[in-house]
Amino acid sequence: MADVAVRAGVSGQTVSRVVNRSPRVDPATRRRVEAAMADLGYRPHRAARALRTGRSQTIGLIVSTLATVGNSRMLQAVSDAAASRGLALVVVTVSGRADGGVAGAFERLGDQGVDGAIVLNEATLLARGVVPPVGLRLVVVDTPVPHPRASSGGPGATAADGSASGTRGTAVQTDHATGARLAIEHLFALGHTRIRHLAGPSTSFAAAERERGWREALAGAGLKVVEPLRGEWTSSAGFRAAGMLDADATAVFCANDQMALGMLRGLAERGLDVPGRVSVVGFDDVSDARDFRPPLTTVRQDFDALGEAAVAALADDASGAPAIIPVRLIERASTGPVP
Template sequence: MTSTPSRREPSINDVAREAGVSAQTVSRVATGKDVVRAETRERVVEAMQRLGYRPNGAARALKSGRFRNIGVIMFSLSTYGNMRTLEAIASEATTAGYSLTLIPLDAATQSSVSGAFARLSEQAVDGIIILIEAHRLNESDVELPTGMPVVVLDSSAHYDLPVVDTDQAQGARLATEHLLGLGHETVWHVTGPHESFSAQRRRESWRRTLIEHGAAVPEPITGDWSAESGHAAGERLAATPGVTAVFAANDQMALGVLRALHQAGRSVPHDISVVGFDDMPEAASFWPALTTVRQHFDQVGVAAWRSLLASIEGERPGAVGLIPTELVVRESSGRAR
């Protein structure tokens, strides 16, 4: 039995012969770095397509100094905001002709982040975007790759790096002032986990806003971003006298609060008003439709990509970029009675 010889991949010289040009001209077309006459470029591209020639990525990187690949290190793929931000980054990178290597982490510790950097360095990336919003990243001196463009998303880590984030403090202030403006004497808060930078900034802004308006500051109830933790908080709030307004640090916990209040026979917003944070697509379908703070995750992703690309191209991006939020008023908030 004779074996069928494997088909040889077409080379740059094969393309040059097919197009009637030099191998150097084919290389110029493949890398896109040097100017080639339009008719010559078209002839070379047609020859590549006929032969099924695929330019060697390593060779292109050697010539251009770029791999056209970026790395993304992300903690928690399960949250709505993280996935929307990642989608925007991937879309922008693809449009610009870059591929993306994602490394999700179970825990944002020094060893896990350092290990992720090492893996990305081995996979030849031009830059890295970090989306890790846990205090543990800031408690240790995570060694960043020397000379590697890096952009940090949603973090208070004090590195000399470009940082892009939603204006968390503005959003929490909008939610709290909205409820105070409806005549509520104070606003109770269901906060996210203590290790979250986002939760901390929203919690501090909520507290500061109450103090500035001369309102009492109730003890916040801590959740973990899930609807289940919101439900547990809602049960406590329903049983607490004097509660008329609640600001939940995300829409999922607000959903749990709504369910607990309904089960306890408390009418929303007649008895208790509820405001969330995120404006996830389902928020308008909650019962009642949820008043919430809209985060523009797509804008955060786009800003992160543009900042990283600027660094890759040798420009100096801005130090910090805050994307504004907006309050979306629906039926879950009403005047105090």
């Protein structure tokens, strides 16, 4: 570091500020220091920095599976956000008691000296009531927070102290319910009133919120709510649900794009034209949604913003109200006027 300071003509403290991404360095000086670092082949030593600062510059990600598109997209988003801050990322998958569950994940991350951990989506359910090691900061993604209309005892329930049903940490979540309402209001505008829902797993917070938005939109319009079909986020679940769709339905709101894809295939095999006979809406806006046949109308979930918010909350040791990431409706050819 002293050699870099001499080469750049600055103090060692200025080099330290550049290395630690401090905003208290003007751009021209920062460029000069970075050029000196490159010329000399200087790289910060992560272990030495950890000894000096007491922070490892490493964060953990706890996830129940990476097989779903949402979780894999979030892994990418968190990885990118961590890299932009010079943070390393350790990923731990948990499924249940056999691997020690979330408690075991906390222990493994603690052994690696991480500064904090992000608990992702379905893994938050496994984390409820588990006490993390002292000093391990947590951010939980898509877990319940207090809501005046949330039903007690279900996936949307919250603890009396306002924590996420016993999951400690700062919450970051997508505005799933609003996204569902945007989808249903779009179908209302096209004249649809018999709108069915293919919901996600009953244990999923995201699925519960999307179902809540669908129910509230129908109830607000004075329409009958028919109990939803339910699937496991997969295209095969959507295909099976298409075979069970009642003849009165003119539109289906699917809780994710994978199930919507299977729904499109299943409806086609039943000879039901989309959108001529049945309109279909998904959720997530995966990269292939525009290439479905027909291109899928869907609710875009901003995974990059969600990952950035989670890493920012962890890096800044944030607390308080959850960060709610907005969504928007993407209209394509899978929806049309009511037949």
